[in-house]
Amino acid sequence: MSEPALYLGWRVAILGSTSLQLLLLAAAIATQSPNARANRLLTAFLIVLVGVVAPYTLGYAGAYDAWRGLTFAPLAIPLALPPLLYAYTHALVRGRRPDRFGLHLGPPLIQFGYFVVCFALPPDAKWDWYTGGHRHLVGPAFDLALLVSLGLYAASCLRLLAAYRRDLAEARSDDDRFATGWLTRVIVALVAVLAVYAAFTLWDWLSGGIDFFQETGLYLALVAIGLYLGIEGWRHATLRFPVPEAAPPDPVPAEPPVAPDWRAVATGFDTRLREAGWASEPDLSLPVLARRLATNTGRLSRAINLGLGVNFSAWINGVRAEAVASALDGGSTGDLLTLAFDAGFSSKASFNRAFQARFGVAPSRYRRHVSHHDFPPPGPEMRRAAG
Incomplete structure (x- = not known):
């Protein structure tokens, strides 16, 4: 009796090598202690x-043709991917897993248990069920559940990240370091894969079955997204993401208070900030500045929002941009990035965005035209923060 033949083609080479890289990344991420909860969840994902x-x-290697007993081997539990991605996102930006996370794992545990039971069936019964009830009933039900789950969890992840960015912009001047744009791109890419998967599923239902070789592009895209997520997750594994603190509620006054002049209050805070040079500290945060100004975070936040019309990040980075512009106005020939770091910026990207927002031009263009008399001066009012 001849030995079963396996076919190690290009599909097997790409998927196999990428899977090995994903496992190596998972092992590397699991060993990082900062953001330990998030890192463990990413490892599981x-x-x-x-x-x-x-x-x-x-x-693709022909293993199922050679060993039909591998049918229903409980290797693929796709229903676990959406809740694990959501839990990773939640742990990254909130510092903890979602509430009642065990309930989120109910569907994937059911799917895993189903495959274990089917895998234990006698070979003939297993094959009959795979080509019969599973293919026509259970398999489509799992496919539909995956589509719904991925859509719902992706939307939840995007809402969570958007709220996190808003909270950071209200509390930190270095919020750009924790923008999590890479994670947003992963989620959007997964939604795109969801659309492709939905098309394949619909095609499968309408045509009565498709060859899994026709799904090659889908799984290549899936491992590419996973590889990108793994690399970015590893790059950020040691970056401790701050968890914004909720502002304490104001005490209830005995009589209705007189609304303060938030413009005047904000102007006073702004003057003290500039005189002390606190904006040059890259990690300046709302609580730290509130203590230095001998006020509370709620009052300071309202003064910035209502008096200046911007959030905390836009205010501080606007002051930093003005410091760079002032140096250029004074004839400084220093490197722009050096001037930006001296002013308190933590990255080139955040510097460019803040300068453009404050003056309406890129810093390099400002430098080129600053000596021209017809160069339009910056507006006296700080531009309103986007969003």
Whole structure:
């Protein structure tokens, strides 16, 4: 009797090598102690993703044709991917797992248990069920559940990240360091894969079955997204993401208070900030500045929002941009990035954005034209923060 033949083609090479890289990244991320909760959840996500790809890697190699007993091997649990991605996002920006996280894992545990039971069936019964009830009933139900789950969790992740960025902009001047744009791109890419997967599923239902070789592009895209997420997750594994603190409620006064002149209050805070040079501190935060101004975070935040019409990040970075512009006005020939770091910016990207927002031009253009008399001066009012 001849040995079963396996086919190690380009699909197996790409999926297999990428799966190995994902496992190596998962191991590296799991060893990082900062953001330990988030890192463990990302590790779990990457391992589950490798499991989701594994049946296709084995299938392209001909393993299921050679060993039909592998049918229903509980390797792929795709229903675990959406809740793990959401839990990772939540742990990253909130410092903890979602409430009642065990309930989120109910559907994937049911899916895993189903595959374990089916895998234990006698070979003939297993194959009959795979080609019958599973293919026509259970498989489509799992596909539909995955589509709904990924859509709902992706929307929840995007809302969570948007709220986090708003909270950071109200509390920190270095919020750009924690913008999590890479995670947003991963989620958007997964939604795109969701659309492709939905098209394949619909095609499968309408045509009565498609060859899994026709799904090659889908799984190549999936491992590419996973690899990007793993690399970015590893790059950010040691960056401790701040958790914005909720402002304490103001005490209830005995009589209705007279509304303060927030413009005047904000002007006073702004003057003291500039005189003390506190804006040059890269990690300046709302609580730190409130203590130095001998006020509370709620009053300071309202003064900035209502008196200046901007959030905390836009205010501080606007002052920093003005410091760079002042140096250029004074004839400084220093490197722009050096001037930006001296002013308190933590990255080139945040400097360019803040300068453009404050003066309406890029810093390099400002430098080129600053000596021209017809160069329009910056507006006296700080521009309103976007969003």
